[in-house]
Amino acid sequence: MDPAAGAAREHAGIVGLLDRRAAVRAALELLRTEGDVVWVAEPVEGDSPDLTLAQIAGDRTGQLRGLTVSHGLGLTGKVAGTGTPSWVDDYLSSAEITHTFDRVIDLEGVQRLLAVPMGRLGVLAVGARTTGTFGGRAVARAEAVADEVALAVAVAERARLAREVAVHEERSRIAADLHDSVGALLFAIGSGMAGLSDALGADPELAARLARLQDQAGEASVALRDSLRTLRSSPAVLALSVALRADCAAFRDRTGTAAELVVLDDPPALAPSRTEAVVAGVREALLNVEKHAGASAVVVSVAASVTGGLVVAVTDDGVGLTADTPRGIGLTTTADAAGRLGGTLRVVSDPSGGTTWRLELPCP
Template sequence: MDPTELTREHAELVGLLDRRAAVRAALDLLRAEGDVAWVAEPVDSSDDLVLAQLAGDRTGLLRGLTVPRGLGLTGKVHASATPSWVDDYLGSAEITHTFDRVIDLEGVQRLLAVPVRRDDRVLGVLAVGARSAGTFGGRAAERAEAVAHEVALAAAVAERARLAREVAVHEERSRIAADLHDSVGALLFAIGSGMAGLSEAVGADPELARRLARLQDQASEASAALRDSLRTLRASPAALELSVMLQEDCSAFSDRTGVPAELVMLDDPPSLAPSRADVVVAGVREALLNVEKHAGASAVVVSVARRGGALVVAVTDDGTGLSAGHTSGIGLTTTSDAVGRLGGTLRVLPDPHGGTTWRLELPC
């Protein structure tokens, strides 16, 4: 199959938000090069890979097989992050023979493996094996890399969609918490205040006083329970905290100005220490304030990515750009100093076509 046609067909997978479905479709495409195909994915935070999904296997021995980094062809490609193949698996001197028994029972004679990469990260390894003699060669590797590229893209799309759903759920929970605070919370406060007023008018009736005191205690307990529930509703998972805070600032900016501000998470958000997250959020807030005051923009994008071990946050607008002789104000200088103390950098860059990009890089 022509590489362009293969890429075109597999590009349809990007629309699938089910990552497993995307991988299954990729394996079916890859089997055009051989008889059995699999994807090996990381396990938690270890260096091991696990053969998570397969197509065309016979014995079941490959399913769930753990592959340490560097072992076998799959482990070798995981370690090197470059495509590789062997046309005589059992006789090859280029790989370890840790998995010879399983490969032999599967009847695989030759194997091709390529890394599944997203930017500078290896997300896994895609492999295809053939049960007949022959050679894979460079063209087969190119076709497999095209499929691996689309698998990585589909995985990224699925992850972004998952994150967007989780942020949306958190926003809805926050809205419900605010509604409960304004309605039920206010009602409980009114009930407590009313009973406190009644207790002063009870006089010498001890039974009525006792019953009112009990009702006051129950109202107080209900208020405490409501506060605990509201804290739980408003809480966000650690992995979402940065996304949630930045989304709230984008929404607030749009509400104030009427200018759309979109948050785009290009990679998984890191879990930052509170002090570092505060610097990032405060910086973005200052950047949005500057856009509001000076840019005359019609649209703003806040993007978050991870590049080479650093968190990269950019605020880009399509406004008038930097004026001649522009100098940094107190807000930008303060943010730059705070970022610098954490080992990061902050730059404000003009766009040749108009607009400005505020770019923060912070080790994470």
């Protein structure tokens, strides 16, 4: 039997897994029959060409977990650079690889190592703690499993996207129903009360009660518009909005200072790593406002940039910054994180008071 075909049938169950990490874990367990320790080196988030050993099965020391591997270094880095399978039957003495990771490999007791490329998913590696040789059959088996993992991940991503689209479509339907029903009813109530105001004459008590009702109807209309905007947001944008809204609420609770989130236009969806960078940056900006600004109000705004990226701004009406105000560690850390993602961070003060913290990130 062709080993690749047999392996493909043996691993076909992986395709049914709708979780990316679960699919990779299943593949690692299957490949442990070929060796003692197995890992997947995945691309690092952002623009870095490096890989990180993100998922491992069968390791002993924990030294491999989270290890960063650059292209060309060790066997994993070599395969990442060449895009072709490779193996060494005596890792520590092989002349075909660099020995950047010898100490870790030696601690793990790995004698020989096989690695195959997985395209954009990284590199799959199988290490054995016994002497011997891998040979063509082991390579074919590892390549077959790598192909199945790639297929399983594609299925998982399509399933996740389909779920998000279904949720987004249902939210949009609910938003349309609320606009047509509750929105129309609030408009009719407001129009009716405006007509009553003309018919009341000079009764001040009734006029005051009617004015309060009109204000409440207006507040209800604003709340409805905010809810409709949230319902129409894509799931990724909604996640960012929920996190930032919670941070604004926490800021209000801590300081007693008004803080509101305003989502403009239809901001682009972000990768999880970029969402984390935005949320961490806004929290740092709000902390700086709390410590230094003496503000009475803060607005956090989220919008699409003219280039299709994301712009997040934190604006306060506080005392502002002077030319000699030192740049703190938190601001420097946020700027560095934005730079690694191809973005920029600017902090500008108005001479009359107030400061705007503005983060802009591209959305590749």
